[in-house]
Amino acid sequence: xxxxxxxxxxxxxxxxxTVHGVIxxxxxxxxxxxxxIKGAVSTEDLEQIKTQVELSNxxxxxxxxxxxxxxxxxxxxxxxxxxxxxLTDSGGFQVFSLAGLRKIKEEGVYFNSHIDGRKxxxxxxxxxxxQSNLASTIAMAFDECAPSKADRSYVKASVERTTRWxxxxxxxxxxxxxxxxxxxxxxxxxxxxxxxxxxxxxxxHAKQISELDLDxxxxxxxxxxxxxxxxxxxxxxxxxxxxxDKPTYLMGVGTPANILExxxxxxxxxxxVYPTRNGRHGHLYTNYGKINLFNAKYELDHRPIEEGCGxxxxxxxxxxxxxxxxKAKEMLGMRLCVLHxxxxxxxxxxxxxxxxxxxxxxxxxxxxxxKMGNASIKKV
RNA sequence: GGAUGGGUAUGCCUAGCGGCGAGGGCAGCGGACUGUAAAUCCGUCACACAGAAACACCGCAGGUUCGAGUCCUGCCCCAUCCA
Numbered sequence: 470x471x472x473x474x475x476x477x478x479x480x481x482x483x484x485x486x487t488v489h490g491v492i493x494x495x496x497x498x499x500x501x502x503x504x505x506i507k508g509a510v511s512t513e514d515l516e517q518i519k520t521q522v523e524l525s526n527x528x529x530x531x532x533x534x535x536x537x538x539x540x541x542x543x544x545x546x547x548x549x550x551x552x553x554x555x556l557t558d559s560g561g562f563q564v565f566s567l568a569g570l571r572k573i574k575e576e577g578v579y580f581n582s583h584i585d586g587r588k589x590x591x592x593x594x595x596x597x598x599x600q601s602n603l604a605s606t607i608a609m610a611f612d613e614c615a616p617s618k619a620d621r622s623y624v625k626a627s628v629e630r631t632t633r634w635x636x637x638x639x640x641x642x643x644x645x646x647x648x649x650x651x652x653x654x655x656x657x658x659x660x661x662x663x664x665x666x667x668x669x670x671x672x673x674h675a676k677q678i679s680e681l682d683l684d685x686x687x688x689x690x691x692x693x694x695x696x697x698x699x700x701x702x703x704x705x706x707x708x709x710x711x712x713x714d715k716p717t718y719l720m721g722v723g724t725p726a727n728i729l730e731x732x733x734x735x736x737x738x739x740x741x742v743y744p745t746r747n748g749r750h751g752h753l754y755t756n757y758g759k760i761n762l763f764n765a766k767y768e769l770d771h772r773p774i775e776e777g778c779g780x781x782x783x784x785x786x787x788x789x790x791x792x793x794x795x796k797a798k799e800m801l802g803m804r805l806c807v808l809h810x811x812x813x814x815x816x817x818x819x820x821x822x823x824x825x826x827x828x829x830x831x832x833x834x835x836x837x838x839x840k841m842g843n844a845s846i847k848k849v
Numbered sequence: 850g851g852a853u854g855g856g857u858a859u860g861c862c863u864a865g866c867g868g869c870g871a872g873g874g875c876a877g878c879g880g881a882c883u884g885u886a887a888a889u890c891c892g893u894c895a896c897a898c899a900g901a902a903a904c905a906c907c908g909c910a911g912g913u914u915c916g917a918g919u920c921c922u923g924c925c926c927c928a929u930c931c932a
């Protein structure tokens with residue numbers, strides 16, 4: 470059940486009640502593609518860094534260890550010992566990211582496994598079956614994430630196919646949720662809007678999928694090469710055509726600034742590899758911009774990554790020490806950086822919710838952006 | 850004293866066996882990363898410069914050759930082994 474608690478302009482403060490607990494939104498989902506947050510982050514850590522939702526991936530878990538294995542082990546929650554919500558992405562993004570290893574047909578997508586090259590077929594039904602076996606809280610529809618530069622005729626055809634796939638996803642999910650031996654018979658299904666940078670295609674698609682009465686609606690195919698302005702424009706145009714009484718999810722986005730802009734445009738859910746990947750690469754988010762701990766200037770810096778930060782890295786360790794760990798390729802270095810970045814993101818979301826609760830999101834956003842700059846650009 | 854193998858650019862290691870204006874790797878320095886094929890990738894790493902061309906360089910000194918890091922001679926170092 471989705472309930473809007475407060476609104477400020479188009480920004481929403483809401484909560485989604487699931488069988489695995491209540492998700493307070495706006496929320497940033499922490500990406501753990503292969504049932505683990507890369508960087509040696511444990512589920513125990515996630516509790517410390519305010520994670521509400523963990524995100525895993527259908528394609529990757531299907532390839533390894535196999536969704537049937539996960540099902541036999543009681544589903545993803547038991548498998549990874551995490552009892553809070555999990556969202557599984559459908560494999561649709563891999564249609565984009567593994568473009569060199571797949572062929573798209575009406576029935577679905579033929580992949581060559583990136584692990585061993587073996588042939589894998591995934592269509593809407595297969596994606597739903599896999600996600601049902603994984604027993605995530607929220608399943609994503611199987612879509613095609615087309616590149617932002619794709620031409621109009623390609624995008625049009627692709628989106629129409631994605632719509633047909635969505636109908637098949639819904640039908641299959643309904644069937645699976647009705648089966649006796651399904652682990653999570655209340656699995657939610659979110660549809661995904663596509664259409665690259667073509668407003669009219671996006672809007673038309675949004676209208677069509679809105680009729681399917683899904684549990685939530687995502688905007689996909691953004692942050693894949695288009696400019697920030699294009700992305701914000703599309704959100705301006707499309708979100709109003711998605712059901713008001715359903716959660717919205719901006720897939721794969723993004724920088725702290727992207728998230729603030731997304732919240733302002735009515736988005737509830739976000740996810741992005743930035744905090745984890747950048748963390749592993751030594752790029753740390755702070756309220757004053759981004760720092761690269763590999764830089765020589767931090768060699769003797771005894772301060773924490775960010776003064777006053779409550780994360781496990783900042784509570785105890787200096788920039789100099791963490792820099793050393795990173796340079797020495799000690800696992801702890803990456804781990805601390807990932808924990809810091811996720812804590813930063815999750816804390817920012819907490820602040821956003823609080824600001825919305827108090828009707829001062831606009832003010833919060835302005836101040837945050839002024840201090841931080843567009844954290845994907847500004848370096849300090 | 851003898852034998853053998855070596856000495857390759859800014860720090861370390863290394864390819865190289867007559868066309869090299871010398872290729873790699875590590876370390877260093879910097880950058881990129883948006884539903885994760887990413888603990889990855891890219892750049893830089895003698896000097897100079899980006900417009901047809903910069904005099905550098907392979908332990909040192911000679912030599913052979915059109916041409917030598919590569920072959921020859923001597924010397925200096927290093928390693929291992931034998932006296």
